Amino acid sequence: MKVAIVKLSALGDIVHAMVALQFIKARSPEIQIDWIVEERFAEVLKHNPDIDNILTVNLKALKTDKAGIFAQLKKIRSYASNNYDLVIDAQGLIKSAVTAKLISPWRRATSRSPLQSRRGRIAGFDADSIREKAASWFYDVKVACAYDANTIDRNALILSSPLGFGITKEQILGKKPFLFFSNEDPQIYDFLAKDRRNIVLVIGSTWDSRNYPAVKFVKIAEALQQNCLVIWGSEQEKATAEWMATQSGLIKVMPKLDLNSLKALIAKADLLIGNDTGPTHMAWGLNRPSITIFGPTPVSRVYQTDINKVVKSASIVNPYKLNKQDYSIKDIDEREIIEQAKLLLAG
Numbered sequence: 001m002k003v004a005i006v007k008l009s010a011l012g013d014i015v016h017a018m019v020a021l022q023f024i025k026a027r028s029p030e031i032q033i034d035w036i037v038e039e040r041f042a043e044v045l046k047h048n049p050d051i052d053n054i055l056t057v058n059l060k061a062l063k064t065d066k067a068g069i070f071a072q073l074k075k076i077r078s079y080a081s082n083n084y085d086l087v088i089d090a091q092g093l094i095k096s097a098v099t100a101k102l103i104s105p106w107r108r109a110t111s112r113s114p115l116q117s118r119r120g121r122i123a124g125f126d127a128d129s130i131r132e133k134a135a136s137w138f139y140d141v142k143v144a145c146a147y148d149a150n151t152i153d154r155n156a157l158i159l160s161s162p163l164g165f166g167i168t169k170e171q172i173l174g175k176k177p178f179l180f181f182s183n184e185d186p187q188i189y190d191f192l193a194k195d196r197r198n199i200v201l202v203i204g205s206t207w208d209s210r211n212y213p214a215v216k217f218v219k220i221a222e223a224l225q226q227n228c229l230v231i232w233g234s235e236q237e238k239a240t241a242e243w244m245a246t247q248s249g250l251i252k253v254m255p256k257l258d259l260n261s262l263k264a265l266i267a268k269a270d271l272l273i274g275n276d277t278g279p280t281h282m283a284w285g286l287n288r289p290s291i292t293i294f295g296p297t298p299v300s301r302v303y304q305t306d307i308n309k310v311v312k313s314a315s316i317v318n319p320y321k322l323n324k325q326d327y328s329i330k331d332i333d334e335r336e337i338i339e340q341a342k343l344l345l346a347g
Contacts, residue, residue, distance in 0.1 A: 001028070001030070001031050001032070001085050001086070002031075002032045002034070002082060002083060002084045002085050002086075003031055003032065003033050003034070003084060003085065003086045003087075003088065003163070004034045004035075004036060004055075004079070004082070004084045004086070004087045004088070004100075004103055005017070005033065005034070005035045005036065005088050005090055005159065006036045006087065006088065006089045006090060006091060006096045006099050006100045006103075007035065007036075007037060007090040007091055007096075008036065008037055008038045008041075008057065008059065008091055008093075008095070008096055008099070009037075009038045009041055009060075009091075010041070010206075010278060011041055011044060011259075011277075011278025011279070011281075011282075012276075012277060012278040012280070012281040012301070013091070013151070013155075014037065014041055014044055014045070014278075015044065015179070015278065015281045015282055015284070015285045016151050016152045016155050016281065016301075017090050017155040017159065018044075018045070018048065018178050018179070018285065019152060019155070019156065019172060019175055019178060019285070020155060020156045020159040020160055020167055021033065021048065021050035021051065021159075021178065022050055022175065022176055022178055023156075023160065023167045023171055024050070024159065024160065024163065025050045027163075027165055028163070031163075032052045032053075033050060033051055033052055034051070034052055034053040034054070034055055034079075034082065034084070035051050035053070035054050035055065036055045036056075036057060036076075036079065036099060036103065037054060037055070037056060037057070038056070038057060038058065038059065038060055039056040039057070039058045040060070041259070042054050042056050043258060043259035043260050044179065044259045044263070044282070046180070046182075046260065047180035047181060047182050047260075048178060048179070048180055049180070050178070053082075055079050057072060057075065057076060057099065058072060059072060059095055059099075073102070076099055076102045076103060077102050077103070079102075079103040080102065080103045080104065080105045081105070082103075082105075083105045083120075084103065084104060084105060084120050085120055085121070086120065086121050086122075086123060086162060086163070087100045087103055087104045087120065087121070087122045087123070088100075088122075088123045088124070088158060088159060088162055089122065089123070089124035089135070089138070089139065090124075090155060090158050090159055092124060092125045092129070092130030092131065092132065092135050092136075093130075093131070093132050093135055094132050094134060094135050096135070097124060097132075097134075097135035097136075097137075097138040097139070098138065100122050100124065100138060100139075101122060101138045104120045104121075104122050105120050121140045121141055121162070122138060122139050122140050122141070123139055123140070123141035123142075123143065123158070123161075123162035124136060124138070124139040124141075124142065124143070124158070125139075125142065125143050125144070125145060125154075125158060126139075126142035126143065126144050127142075128144065128147075129143065129144055129145050129146065129147055129154075130147065131147070141162050143157060143158050143161045143162065145157050145158070147319065147320065148298070148300065148319040148320065149300065150300045150301075150303070151300065151301040151302070152172060152301075152302070152303055153169070153172075156172060172303065173303065173305060175287075176287075177267075177285065177286045177287045178285055179263045179267075179282060179285045179286050180263070181260050181261070181263040181264040181267070182260070183260070184260055184261040184263075184264035184265075185255075185257065185258070185261040185264075187255055187261075188254070188257070188261055188264060188265045188268070189268075191227075191229055191252055191254060192227070192229075192268055193226075193227035196225075196226045196227040197224075197226040197227065197270040197271065197345055198226070198227050198229060198268065198269050198270050198271075199221075199224065199226050199227065199228045199229065199269065199270060199271045199272070199273060199341070200228075200229050200230075200231060200265060200266055200269045200271070200272040200273070200274070200279075200283075201217055201220075201221070201228055201229065201230045201231070201244075201251075201272075201273055201274060202231060202272065202273070202274025202275055202277060202279045202280045203217060203230055203231075203232065203237060203240055203241060203244070203274070203275070204232060204233055204234065204236075204237035204240075204275070204277065205275040205276065205277035206277065207296070207324050208327075209295060209296050209324055209325065209326055209327045209329065210275050210276055210277065210295055210296060210297060210329065211275055211329070212275055212293045212295075212329055212330070212332065213330050214240050214243065214244050215247075216332075216334040216337075217230075217244060217273075218244050218247045218248050218251065219334045219338075220273065220334050220337055220338055220341065221244075221248045221250045221251050222248055222250065223334075223335075223338045224250075224338065224341055224342070224345070225250065226250065226270075226345070227250065227252070228248070228250050228251045228252065229251075229252050229254050229265070229269075230244060230245070230251060230252070230253050230254060231254050231257060231262065231265070231279060232253070232254070232256070238253070238256075241253040241254075262279060262282065263282060263286065266279070266282050266283050266286055266288055267286050267288065269283070269288055270289065270345060271288075271289045271290065271291070271341060271344055271345055272288060272289070272290040272291070273290070273291045273293070273337065273341060274290070274291075274292065274293065275292075275293055275329075276292055276293065276294050276295075276297045276301060276302075280292050281302065283308070284302065284303065284305075284308050287307070288307070289307040289308070289344040289345075289347075290307070290308050290309070291309045291310070291311060291337055291340050291341060291344070292308070292309070292310045292311075293310075293311050293329060293332065293337065294310055294311070294312040294313065294317075294329070295312075295313045295315065295326060295327065295328050295329025295330075295332075296315065296317060296322055296323050296324065296325075296326035296327075296328070296329070297317060297322060298317045298319045299312050300319065306347075307344060307347070309340050309344065311332055311336050311337050311340065312332075313326075313328035313329050313331055313332050314328060314331065315328035
């Protein structure tokens with residue numbers, strides 16, 4: 001059986017969906033799993049033994065290059081030649097649903113199936129379970145799951161239910177690490193201390209209101225007295241990281257890392273502390289201790305475990321309509337994070 005998973009973005013969402021792969025392959029080792037993803041996130045999928053082929057698109061670029069739409073359509077349509085038996089849209093957006101439709105091949109009528117030609121099956125969430133309800137029009141198999149349910153549970157359900165089985169919370173809690181790396185940048189090992197614990201700090205995210213204050217990250221570093229490594233993804237984040245390093249000799253600014261080397265760094269860390277964003281969720285995928293700091297986004301996006309903790313601001317979040325002007329994350333007392341970090345480092 002050939003299955004294509006359409007999960008184009010974003011980094012954290014891809015990580016949360018990947019957990020299902022090990023359980024699918026354990027149940028049906030013969031299934032071929034291909035994953036369709038935005039080019040800039042492809043590296044997080046690489047080296048995973050449960051993925052047979054990683055197929056890329058660059059739909060993000062169409063926002064600035066409208067002329068590129070024909071090249072992208074041609075590329076996506078070419079994937080239909082793989083003759084998938086099932087295409088699963090695990091994203092639930094119009095663009096992902098259209099992508100799923102384009103790569104679902106036509107099935108010719110046969111003597112055993114004399115009905116008219118049809119496409120292979122396409123699965124996705126039903127209209128009441130996704131943000132862009134029209135996406136469900138493209139699906140043959142529709143899966144119901146509350147939109148405000150745990151994000152990881154939703155991903156596990158949409159990837160397993162169309163295959164005829166389920167993945168339990170107990171299985172997810174007992175998961176094996178599922179992010180893999182190879183030939184990472186050797187520079188990262190120059191930043192790892194041998195005489196202190198290594199803590200990765202994730203200081204940026206897609207919205208400013210999701211960012212914990214840099215001055216409080218500095219206070220955390222000073223309180224913990226460990227080797228704190230700040231990762232960054234933009235020039236603005238780099239400037240913030242460099243300022244933090246001037247405030248504490250315990251803070252080092254990492255060089256720009258690709259996703260392969262970022263996986264390697266997090267895998268070697270003793271603890272990761274960060275905002276609700278992709279690199280923070282990678283710690284969960286690698287079974288590394290972490291503290292995720294939440295402000296305007298719901299804690300239902302993650303699993304809380306013995307080693308993966310959350311700290312949430314006092315604001316009440318509506319998962320159906322997130323408030324980008326909710327800056328309550330800035331009010332979280334850093335001492336709450338410091339105490340959690342001490343417990344995790346001691347454990």
